[in-house]
Amino acid sequence: MTVYIKLSTFEYPQHEGDIRREHPDISEELTGDTFPCPDTFALVVQTPMPDTTSTQLAYEAPPVQVNGVWQNVWAIRELTQEEIAARDAVMLGAFIQT
Secondary structure, three states: OOEEEEOOOOOEEOOOOHHHHOOOOOOOOOHHHHOOOOOEEEEEOOOOOOOEEEEEEEEEEEEEEOOOEEEEEEEEOOOOOOHHHHHHHHHHHHHHHH
């Protein structure tokens, strides 16, 4: 999926429909590779989610500009004991139902 950032406010994620609300002159026929991204927005290149352990959670942080290209960024944090217990309870419930 193609994702954009609004450069004046750093609103993210933005999609073609969000951009068309501000730029209704962009034809619906122009989409995907033919979508003309206005100068007020920038394409954000998507990077793969990093691997995590069973006690970690990866989440998307605000995008950053690297060598003139916007890209998404992933952060990793440790799960709390409460989150681990809740996940394990759900998994146990699913196991018991099968």
